[in-house]
Amino acid sequence: MRVLTQQLNRFIDLVGILCAILMVLMLANVFYDVVMRYLFNTVSIAMQELEWHLFAAMFMFGIGYTLKENGHVRVDIFFENLSVRKQAIINIIGTLVFTLPISYLILSSGYGYAQEAFLMNEGSGDPGGLPHRWIIRAVIPASTAFLMLCALQVMLTEFQHFIGAKEETEQ
Amino acid sequence: EKVYRWKLAETWGPNFPIFGDATKNLAKLVKEMSDGRLVIRIDSSNKHKSALGIFDFVKSGQYQMGHSASYYWKGKDPNTMFFTTVPFGMTATEQYAWFYHGGGMELMKDVYDKYGILSFPGGNTGVQMGGWFRKEIKGVDDLKGLKMRIPGFAGEVLAKLGASPTNIPSGELYTALERNTIDALEWVGPSLDLRMGFHKIAPFYYTGWHEPATELQFMVNQKAYESLPEDLQNILTTAMRVAAYDMYIQSTHASAENLKQIREDYPNVKIQDFPDDVIQALHKANSELLKELSDKSPLTAKIIASQQEYGSAVRDWTGFSDQAYLNSFY
Amino acid sequence: MIGIVLFVTALLLLFVGYPIAFTFAGVSLLVGGLTMGLDLFEMMPYRIMSIMENTVMMAVPMFIFMGVVLQKTGLAERLLESMGKLFGGMSGGLAISTVLVGAFLAASTGVVGASVVAMGVISLPVMLKYNYHQPTATGIICASGTLGQIVPPSIILIILGDVMGIPVGDLFKAAVVPGAALILAYILYIIYLTRRNPDFAPPIPVEEDRWKVARSALFNVLPPLALIVAVLGSIFTGLATPTESSALGGVGALILAAIYRCFSLKVIKESALETVKVSSMVFAVLLGATAFSMVFSYSGGDYLVEEYILSLPGEKWTFLALAMLGIFALGFFIDFIEIAFIVVPILAPIAEALGLNMVWFAILIAMNLQASFLTPPFGFSLFYLKGVAPSSVMTKTIYKGAIPFILLQMTILALIILFPDYFIFY
Ligand code: NA
Ligand code: NA
Numbered sequence: 001m002r003v004l005t006q007q008l009n010r011f012i013d014l015v016g017i018l019c020a021i022l023m024v025l026m027l028a029n030v031f032y033d034v035v036m037r038y039l040f041n042t043v044s045i046a047m048q049e050l051e052w053h054l055f056a057a058m059f060m061f062g063i064g065y066t067l068k069e070n071g072h073v074r075v076d077i078f079f080e081n082l083s084v085r086k087q088a089i090i091n092i093i094g095t096l097v098f099t100l101p102i103s104y105l106i107l108s109s110g111y112g113y114a115q116e117a118f119l120m121n122e123g124s125g126d127p128g129g130l131p132h133r134w135i136i137r138a139v140i141p142a143s144t145a146f147l148m149l150c151a152l153q154v155m156l157t158e159f160q161h162f163i164g165a166k167e168e169t170e171q
Numbered sequence: 172e173k174v175y176r177w178k179l180a181e182t183w184g185p186n187f188p189i190f191g192d193a194t195k196n197l198a199k200l201v202k203e204m205s206d207g208r209l210v211i212r213i214d215s216s217n218k219h220k221s222a223l224g225i226f227d228f229v230k231s232g233q234y235q236m237g238h239s240a241s242y243y244w245k246g247k248d249p250n251t252m253f254f255t256t257v258p259f260g261m262t263a264t265e266q267y268a269w270f271y272h273g274g275g276m277e278l279m280k281d282v283y284d285k286y287g288i289l290s291f292p293g294g295n296t297g298v299q300m301g302g303w304f305r306k307e308i309k310g311v312d313d314l315k316g317l318k319m320r321i322p323g324f325a326g327e328v329l330a331k332l333g334a335s336p337t338n339i340p341s342g343e344l345y346t347a348l349e350r351n352t353i354d355a356l357e358w359v360g361p362s363l364d365l366r367m368g369f370h371k372i373a374p375f376y377y378t379g380w381h382e383p384a385t386e387l388q389f390m391v392n393q394k395a396y397e398s399l400p401e402d403l404q405n406i407l408t409t410a411m412r413v414a415a416y417d418m419y420i421q422s423t424h425a426s427a428e429n430l431k432q433i434r435e436d437y438p439n440v441k442i443q444d445f446p447d448d449v450i451q452a453l454h455k456a457n458s459e460l461l462k463e464l465s466d467k468s469p470l471t472a473k474i475i476a477s478q479q480e481y482g483s484a485v486r487d488w489t490g491f492s493d494q495a496y497l498n499s500f501y
Numbered sequence: 502m503i504g505i506v507l508f509v510t511a512l513l514l515l516f517v518g519y520p521i522a523f524t525f526a527g528v529s530l531l532v533g534g535l536t537m538g539l540d541l542f543e544m545m546p547y548r549i550m551s552i553m554e555n556t557v558m559m560a561v562p563m564f565i566f567m568g569v570v571l572q573k574t575g576l577a578e579r580l581l582e583s584m585g586k587l588f589g590g591m592s593g594g595l596a597i598s599t600v601l602v603g604a605f606l607a608a609s610t611g612v613v614g615a616s617v618v619a620m621g622v623i624s625l626p627v628m629l630k631y632n633y634h635q636p637t638a639t640g641i642i643c644a645s646g647t648l649g650q651i652v653p654p655s656i657i658l659i660i661l662g663d664v665m666g667i668p669v670g671d672l673f674k675a676a677v678v679p680g681a682a683l684i685l686a687y688i689l690y691i692i693y694l695t696r697r698n699p700d701f702a703p704p705i706p707v708e709e710d711r712w713k714v715a716r717s718a719l720f721n722v723l724p725p726l727a728l729i730v731a732v733l734g735s736i737f738t739g740l741a742t743p744t745e746s747s748a749l750g751g752v753g754a755l756i757l758a759a760i761y762r763c764f765s766l767k768v769i770k771e772s773a774l775e776t777v778k779v780s781s782m783v784f785a786v787l788l789g790a791t792a793f794s795m796v797f798s799y800s801g802g803d804y805l806v807e808e809y810i811l812s813l814p815g816e817k818w819t820f821l822a823l824a825m826l827g828i829f830a831l832g833f834f835i836d837f838i839e840i841a842f843i844v845v846p847i848l849a850p851i852a853e854a855l856g857l858n859m860v861w862f863a864i865l866i867a868m869n870l871q872a873s874f875l876t877p878p879f880g881f882s883l884f885y886l887k888g889v890a891p892s893s894v895m896t897k898t899i900y901k902g903a904i905p906f907i908l909l910q911m912t913i914l915a916l917i918i919l920f921p922d923y924f925i926f927y
Contacts, residue, residue, distance in 0.1 A: 019781075020773035027563055030748035034741060037352075041316050043335040056553030058562065062781030063522075063788075071778040072520035072785055075834060077878045079518025087518075094519030098527025102792065105530065105542045106549070113546035116227065117247075125246035127327040127336050133246065136553070140546050185850075217850070218798055220791070221547040233543055340556065343742060346668050350739025 001156060008153040009068070015146060016065035019058050026054035045128045053136050060143035064150035067099075088162040095151045103148045110140035175399060177211045179236035180229070182222045182243070185215040189362055189425060190387060193294040193418040194238045197389070200410040209403050211236065225390065230286050235395035238293055241279075241388045242323050249464065250282045253474045254290065256299075256382045258325050258457045260478060263295040263384040263419060264493075265485045270386075273481040278474050289396055291411045293387035294418025297426065301377035301445060302357030303348065303369040308377070308445055311452045320344060320356035324460070325381035331456040348372055357381065361433060362425035370433050376442045380453055387418070504802015507532040511793065512835075521839055522782075525789035533796035541799060548791050552784070556744055557663045562780035563747035564654050567732075568610030569772040569779075570754035574761045576725055577606055577619030583718035585627060589705035593695035596633075596641050596702045597688055599624050603645025604684045605722070607652035608729045612779070613874060617646030617882045621889035627705065634701035635894060637694065640902030643882040644687060644909075647874040650837070651867055652680035653733060654750070656783070659743065660841045661863045665849045669743040670736050672867075675860050675927040679868060679917055682924065686909045724760050728753045783838055790842035797847070807851050817855045821918065824848050825869055832873025836881060840870060861921050868914045875903040875910075 029051050036042050066072055079087065116122075118134035179198070183190045198211040214234070216222040225237035226244050242255035254275070261269060269275040270292055283290045302321065308314065315333035319326075326336030339347045339356075347353045349372045358364045360379070370376070389411045396404060433440055445453075465472040511528040515521055533541055552558070571577075580602045588594035599620055606616040620642040628638040650657055653673035662669035695702045707714075732750040735741040741749065758764040797803060813819045831840055845866060852862045874882040877900045886899055917924045 016774060016777065017770075019777040020770060023562060023566065023773040023776050024769060026559070027566060027748055027751045030559070030563065030745060031752050034745045034748060037318070038740070041318070041335075043318055043337045045336065045338060048338060052554050052556055052559060055559045055562070058777060059781050059784040060549075060553065062777040063785045066778045066781040066785065067520070069778055072522055072782050073836060073838070074518050074520050075515045075879060076518050077834070078516060082518070090517055090519055094517070094523065094527075097531075098519060099523045102523070102526045102530045102542075105539065106545050109543045110546040110549070112231075113227070113550075116230075120247045122247045125243060126322055126338055127324075127330045129246070137546070137550065139553070140549055219544065219547070221544075221551045224547040224551070227547060228544075231543065233540070342666060343557075343668060346670055346739060347742070352739070352742065 001160070005153060005156045005160070008149065008156070012065055012068045012150055012153060015061055016069070019062045019065060022054050022058040022061075026051060026058060029054060045124070045126050046130050049124060049126075049130045053130070056136060057139050057143075060139050061146055064143065064147035067147065068150045068153055084161055084164075088158040091158045092155050092162075095155050099151045100148060103144050103151065107141050107144040107148070110137075110144060114138040114141055172208060174207065175209045175403065177209065177235040177395070178214060179211050179238060180214050180219050180225050180234040181216070181238040182225055182240070183215060183238075185217055187215070188366070189296075189418060189421055190238075190294070191215065192421060193387065193414050196417055197238075197410050197414040200413055201407060204406045204410060205403055209399070209406065226286075226288070229288055229390040229392050232392045232394060235392050237388075237390040239388055239390065240293075240385065241290065245323055248282065248286075249467070250471055250474060252324055253478060254279050254282070254386065254388065256385045257461075257478065258328055258381045258383075259454060260383055261482045261485065262489065263297055263386075265482065265489060266384045266386060267292070267295075268485055269478065269481045273485070274477055275481075278477060281470060282474075283390075287393045289391040289393055291389040291391070291408070292415045293389040293411070294415040294422075295387070296359055296362065296382075296385040296422045297419065298360070298379045299382035299385055300357065300360045300364065301379045301381065302355050303364070303373035304355040304375040304377060305348065305351070305373050306354065307375055307441075308449060310446055311449055314449065317355060318353045320347070320353050321381070325357075327460055328381070328453060328456045331460065332452055345369065345372070359385075360422075360426050361429035362422045365429040365433060370437045370440050374440055376433075376440055378442070378444050380445065380450060387415075389415075502805070503532065503536050503800035504797040504805060507793070507796055507800070507802070515835065520785075521835065522785035522789035525786075525839075525843070526792040529789075529792040529796045533792075533800075537796070537799060541795065542792075544795065545792065548795065549788060552787060552791065555663065557659065557669060558784075558787075560654075560659050560669070560744040560747040561656055561783060562776050563744070563751045564610065564656060564659070565612055565779050566772060566776040567747065567750040567754045568612040568615060568649075569775045570751070570758055570768065571606075571610055571725070572615040572619070573768050573772060574754075574758045574763050576609075576721070576757070576761075577602065577616055578623050579721045580605060580718075580725075581620060581623040583714060583721050585624065585705070586707050586709055586714045587711075587718055589627075590707045592699055592704045593691050593702040595624065595628060595631075595705055596637070596691045596695075599641050600645045600684060600687045600691070603642075603648050604652065604680075605725070605729075606646075607648035607650075607680070608654075608733065609725050610649055610654070612656060613647050613649045613881060614885055616649060617643060617885040618889050620646055621886045625886075625890055625894070628702075629891065629893070631703055631705050632700070633703070634698075635898045636902030637701050638902070639886060639890065639894060639899045640904070640906050641687070641691070643875055643880075643886055643899070643903055644906035646885070647871055647882045648680065648684065650871050650874065651676050651683060653677065653736075654743070654747070655867070657837050657841060657867055657870060658863070660783075660838070661845065661867060662743075664841060664845050665859055665863050667859050667863055670739070671860055671927040672863055673733070673736055673743065675864050675925050676867065678924050678926060679864055679913065682913050682916070683868075683871075683910065686913055687906070690905065690909060724757050728757060786838045787842050790839070790846075793843055794846055803847060803850065806847055807854065810851050811854065817857055820851060820855055821857075821865075824852075825865065825914070825918075828866060828869045829872060829876075832870060833876045834879050835873075836879065837870040837873055840873070841866075858921070858925075860927055861917075861925050864925060865914065865917060868910065868917060872907050872910050875907050877903070 033047050114134050114137040117137045122133040123131035181194050194213050201209050225239040228234040229237040240255050242252040244251040279290050317334040320339045321336050465475050511525050514524050584598035584602050588598040653676050658672045659669050662672045732746050735746045874880050883899050
């Protein structure tokens with residue numbers, strides 16, 4: 001199990017780095033568009049659309065990475081005073097009851113949503129916009145699948161915490 | 172007796188005038204005519220949060236009905252854009268004649284059938300204005316590098332003449348124009364432009380060429396429609412036709428009133444036509460683009476041919492009727 | 502009714518401590534699924550897509566990035582040190598320079614946190630060493646560090662602009678005077694306090710040459726000042742949209758890092774990764790709130806609340822009082838992001854129906870949310886300061902120190918409510 005969580009960890013970190021790259025690309029993209037418009041008076045709708053493509057992919061995949069990094073806000077008045085075991089139980093049950101079901105629903109409906117755009121070969125309705133809308137739509141199911149993977153990683157880690165804490169108290 | 176409860180998703184926000192009145196009118200008509208057997212609840216964009224998701228909503232059956240405009244689906248299917256309006260196309264009266272007597276409804280059915288959607292005319296704005304410009308357009312050269320908010324096919328026509336069409340969310344339009352982020356924009360016409368306040372910041376208001384008869388659209392999920400008893404189906408189609416007509420005359424009325432107000436309160440706004448050479452260049456670019464589209468698919472070619480053939484026939488009559496009559500006033 | 506059950510259930514379950522975003526999404530699924538069926542959730546991808554396409558919100562990660570990079574340049578530390586040396590010799594001088602540095606940092610980033618931490622690390626030990634009144638010292642740091650919330654650019658103003666449908670540039674402009682009023686109020690309070698009781702904020706001996714200190718202060722102030730002028734100036738003059746100027750700010754922060762010789766691939770990587778985490782946290786809450794508001798509005802909850810509030814006597818004043826008290830009370834337990842994404846969408850249509858000026862209402866909410874950073878037990882700024890303060894500073898002291906500043910915030914808020922014409926310009 002340790003090996004599995006380690007491998008998962010590595011993969012999730014890799015996606016996290018990818019999100020960081022998307023973040024920098026988005027900044028560069030918007031900056032480029034501003035400069036082009038003010039200094040060279042040219043506008044490219046494709047580049048404008050690329051901005052939010054990068055933005056969307058960055059935060060959608062980032063949600064899973066942040067879950068693994070324990071970066072999502074909690075109301076921790078009580079939580080922070082609980083024992084490691086109790087915290088682990090809350091994280092595991094929360095993942096099972098809250099995170100995984102809604103993720104599954106978004107994954108399945110998001111898949112259909114992306115497939116629809118693929119079958120229609122939907123593109124931008126504006127002159128010179130980006131084609132292949134299905135790619136950005138596919139980010140919804142793909143990032144949700146990734147979120148579920150991260151949730152799994154969290155459960156495995158918390159389970160180890162739970163076992164570890166149990167052994168400590170027994171010693 | 173069974174009550175059918177339907178939901179309609181519209182592209183517009185709550186309290187959006189004229190366009191939003193069309194859906195409220197439809198719901199009221201349907202309820203009254205069916206004696207309460209068909210009830211339609213309207214969800215504006217603040218509820219469903221996806222102004223341009225109406226097509227998908229109706230296609231998937233999450234909403235039985237939608238109210239939007241067909242040219243918004245150009246990215247999904249290029250053939251949908253002809254059922255709203257086309258640059259230098261027919262006027263509203265001519266276009267209604269085409270829809271109901273010139274084969275337009277049948278062609279629209281050919282396009283929408285494969286999505287399981289029934290599409291109906293949903294109210295017309297009449298001729299839309301060519302837009303608000305901060306600088307005068309004196310010739311084709313003034314279009315070069317012009318940053319204009321003008322979506323869709325008309326934007327492509329302008330781009331062919333060297334303009335840069337841009338995308339700005341409607342909430343940011345006023346600021347963008349005020350602060351020269353864009354040089355010009357088109358919205359609708361006096362009926363809806365006045366409330367946006369563009370007359371305060373852009374002194375040139377040009378007459379229209381790009382949307383001579385913008386027809387909105389009622390969409391109905393085909394399965395939902397078929398599940399209705401025949402009398403309710405008839406009530407629904409009749410109510411849609413009445414709501415569309417009501418919106419057209421409401422637009423005309425609101426435009427007349429608001430134009431008067433702009434003239435009285437903002438005498439510095441110059442309402443004028445584009446110079447002839449600009450119009451000619453736009454005509455040419457438009458024809459070329461339509462030709463390119465025709466070459467892409469037989470159905471597209473069929474629709475364009477139908478509109479052009481019917482358009483020139485009916486225009487002959489418009490010339491001898493409306494135009495000749497109006498000439499006697501100037 | 503379902504909407505109310507949903508709201509209360511979700512709120513209560515938050516206290517279990519599972520991440521807020523997923524608690525809201527999960528509870529919405531359970532309640533919505535049981536009462537209205539799962540079909541409703543077929544709409545989630547459409548709503549998610551409209552968030553993904555939201556170019557106004559794109560400013561959020563870029564302003565966060567700008568803040569993180571500036572933090573890594575050590576700007577706050579340098580400013581605090583030189584300002585401290587410049588004004589520390591006066592009685593109350595260190596306190597006032599903390600407020601000024603807080604204001605300066607506030608105008609250069611959209612996030613809180615970093616400034617509180619920097620001040621907690623730099624100013625607090627100095628203040629403690631020279632026997633500052635402990636609650637006053639911690640209160641000043643928390644309040645000054647929180648200024649970033651109202652002084653533009655500000656993440657919360659971007660979120661409120663989007664949620665309430667107001668141009669973000671207008672909100673930024675409208676927040677200038679209220680922000681300045683708050684800064685002034687803090688300074689006046691410190692002056693009053695030191696007059697009444699000089700022991701609270703004694704002068705600090707400064708040995709270094711004044712001119713040398715002034716020169717280095719200038720070097721530390723001018724580059725970031727240029728950045729502030731570029732970012733806010735481009736928004737206020739309308740040269741750029743807030744999203745565009747956030748990109749200018751992000752790139753500008755990197756240039757600043759180069760000037761201060763701490764530009765490296767590592768800094769970019771770390772800053773970008775930190776930005777991904779913070780903005781994903783924000784957008785996860787937005788997605789959770791989306792699931793919530795979908796169930797809430799489809800069960801008719803919004804109509805119910807609207808009808809109820811509109812039926813109350815007193816019209817807009819009753820509504821304003823309820824809204825402000827409600828937000829203030831919720832601010833004790835949940836933070837500004839949840840309030841902005843979950844509560845404000847319920848209030849905004851009512852405010853619109855009552856004909857309130859929406860920019861004014863948004864500024865009131867933003868001012869009110871400032872307090873949530875200072876109200877225990879869940880106050881971000883208190884929490885950040887507690888993390889870096891020496892162990893001799895007790896939590897109780899930090900809580901106590903925040904009280905006068907919360908009162909000052911409430912006073913300014915009341916003034917903005919009563920005399921909007923003197924405060925709101927856009
Ligand atoms: Na700020
Ligand atoms: Na709080």
